[in-house]
Amino acid sequence: MSPTKNFEISPSELEARLRLHRLPEVGPKRFRLLIEAFGSASKSLSAPASAWRSLGLPAISAEARRSPEVRDGASVALAWLEQPAQHLRMWDEPDYPALLAQIDDAPPLLFVAGDPALLEKPQLAMVGSRRASRPGMDTAAAFSRSLASAGFVITSGLALGIDGAAHQAALEVGGQTIGVLGTGLQNFYPQRHKKLAAAMIAQGSAVVSEFPLDAAPQAGNFPRRNRIISGLSLGVLVVEASIASGSLITAKLAAEQGREVYAIPGSIHHPGAKGCHQLIRDGAMLVETIEHILEGLRGWQALSRPAPMPVIHPLVALLHAAPHSSEALAIASGRPLSQVLASLTELELEGQVICENGRWLARC
Structure with a gap:
């Protein structure tokens, strides 16, 4: 899917953000600082190195802006975003995860493979x-x-x-x-x-x-x-x-x-x-x-999700009738003992059954 369908920014600005994201020593806070200071990633990349220094950014960050590695990496990311089920979420876009946006150093860009x-x-x-x-x-x-x-x-x-x-x-x-x-x-x-x-x-x-x-x-x-x-x-x-x-x-x-x-x-x-x-x-x-x-x-x-209709597990149904040992449950249910033990573990975690003195009971 084309990235321009996902984001309300121009292709050139998206490419600039992907380049900014690859710069050394530019983490989430500096990424936001640059965009806020210059108005966009595109403008920050074209700003003079002295302007970057005035913001407290290290020289290595400004020097890497035009490196082939940074440009090529951004191009690879743009091509990746063209493929099905590959997406980008950006911290200032409405479809960015709301809970994640609440943390102080939320990632400015989040690559997603699968369902965003x-x-x-x-x-x-x-x-x-x-x-x-x-x-x-x-x-x-x-x-x-x-x-x-x-x-x-x-x-x-x-x-x-x-x-x-x-x-x-x-x-x-x-x-x-x-x-x-x-x-x-x-x-x-x-x-x-x-x-x-x-x-x-x-x-x-x-x-x-x-x-x-x-x-x-x-x-x-x-x-x-x-x-x-x-x-x-x-x-x-x-x-x-x-x-x-x-x-x-x-x-x-x-x-x-x-x-x-x-x-x-x-x-x-x-x-x-x-x-x-x-x-x-x-x-x-x-x-x-x-x-x-x-x-x-x-x-x-x-x-x-909608409230599901209550479904009683077959083992719980047996235990409602009478307490059983694990072995007795395996015989009564016709299931292998290993399968019964695994199911009992899950049912106990869910609070549906309890084991007392070697016998299993259903919780009311």
Whole structure:
């Protein structure tokens, strides 16, 4: 789709913004400063270097304005925007995500592969350890499936571990999910999740980045990426994280942005639970079931989708009749025990069932 159909600016101004975006040491605040000072990106690029210096910009930024690399990169971005399902959202345009626009350093440009309309839907961020335990991965998947089924877009960073489990689980139930990269969309990282990202785009979800399309993975990019994950979302759920985890950065940013912070507790002997326990001590909401999240976001949930007709899960129906052990439920339902255990985990997270003394009971 042509970029001129998406934005109420001239093609030359769009090209100028893409060039400005590629300049070294021009982050979100300096990008806005230049446009506000000169009236447009086009005028800022043609302004004398002395005018840039008077604004406090480093010489390297002004010197790079006319470099072939900057011009060529902008041309590549313009060609990228001509392709289907590839878009750009700009901070001063009406279709820029409203929640993200509220943060102090909102990205001036946001590249979107997939459906950009998702950026305006109610989102719940899920983050956690890249080296998550199997129980942590299962918990992330269960919460993601339930939250996606409740109408929330699941937003995360497409990293290994908890992020990937959350994205994948949302897709499995036909839900929608947004991946926020710390690299350019044409320089995907981590490569192991490239297929997952492609599946997200193909199934109507989205992958986004504030960085130029060819931006390589750099350590400083990922904390910047985290502010977008929290900035797009109504709240952030931390599933499993050590004290040194980047997920705690996302949670801290969420709190500073006025978003809700949720944390799932774990064993005091598990290092991956210590970050969540620290968040809870700092005021995050302790979460054991999906209801703990939905209670605070019920209004958004109602706005995001019509109230569904109540559907009773077959296992819950059996438990309404009488308490059962896991094995008895497998026999009564005719399902494999592994499938029954997985379903019971999700139902427990949703607050529909509870296990007491080895027997499962339906919650009234």
